[in-house]
Amino acid sequence: MxxxxxxxxxxxxxxxxxxxxGQPTFRALRxxxxxxxxxxxxxxLAELREAGVVETVEGGGYRLTEDGRRLLEALLPLHAxxxxxxxxxxxx
Amino acid sequence: MxxxxxxxxxxxxxxxxxxxxGQPTFRALRxxxxxxxxxxxxxxLAELREAGVVETVEGGGYRLTEDGRRLLEALLPLHAxxxxxxxxxxxx
DNA sequence: CCGCTGTGCTACGATTTTCGTAGCAGAGCG
DNA sequence: CGCTCTGCTACGAAAATCGTAGCACAGCGG
Structure with a gap:
């Protein structure tokens, strides 16, 4: 697990x-x-990047990878x- | 949040x-x-009981409440x- | 009554994680 | 050169977690 x-x-x-x-900066995300x-x-962020769910944006900022977006969808029921x-x- | x-x-x-x-005992759950x-x-367990998702069983053991079972269902996509x-x- | 076993749970020192604040290095721009 | 933004590091203090030991209670057999 x-x-x-x-x-x-x-x-x-x-x-x-x-x-x-969005693609918030480190500080904005914080x-x-x-x-x-x-x-x-x-x-x-390092762990999530290594896990392949988060990535940096050229020129600054962070965003979810495609895998990360699938994970986000899996979190929706939990949020509901x-x-x-x-x-x-x-x-x- | x-x-x-x-x-x-x-x-x-x-x-x-x-x-x-099941209704595992404290030790089994551990x-x-x-x-x-x-x-x-x-x-x-105390936090989860206070949140109303876990309850004790008469005669020993723990189990999910009805709310807890709904939470478990919300965790299924995450698990998948x-x-x-x-x-x-x-x-x- | 005594001992054995299983129950939930507490105590406590050691370790690990997180906090909070300060600040560094690099890039862009005037 | 100085100002401002970026991601990120350092470090001592506080909080969370670990690991082990053991307590109090209940049931049950002898």
Missing amino acids: AVFDLLGRRWAQRVIWELRE ERCGNPSPSVLNTR WAERWAKRVSPG | AVFDLLGRRWAQRVIWELRE ERCGNPSPSVLNTR WAERWAKRVSPG
């Missing part, structure tokens, strides 16, 4: 989620994620569940 | 996955997950992606 090793780390899923559109420390973000769950936990 | 807070912690997703069938330290497992990905990363 290597996926839990890749995606079970802090910020990993969040990074993929925040890369769902801000979108809620300002994790740059060292961790860099480590995650999360929204229903959030409403149930703290309605309003 | 509270779901990343709940499921972005180590072992959280794994615990849910390993509860997909073994299935690959022996995380009991303190972390207990913390995760993971299997394809694992084959691509290390074929054979």
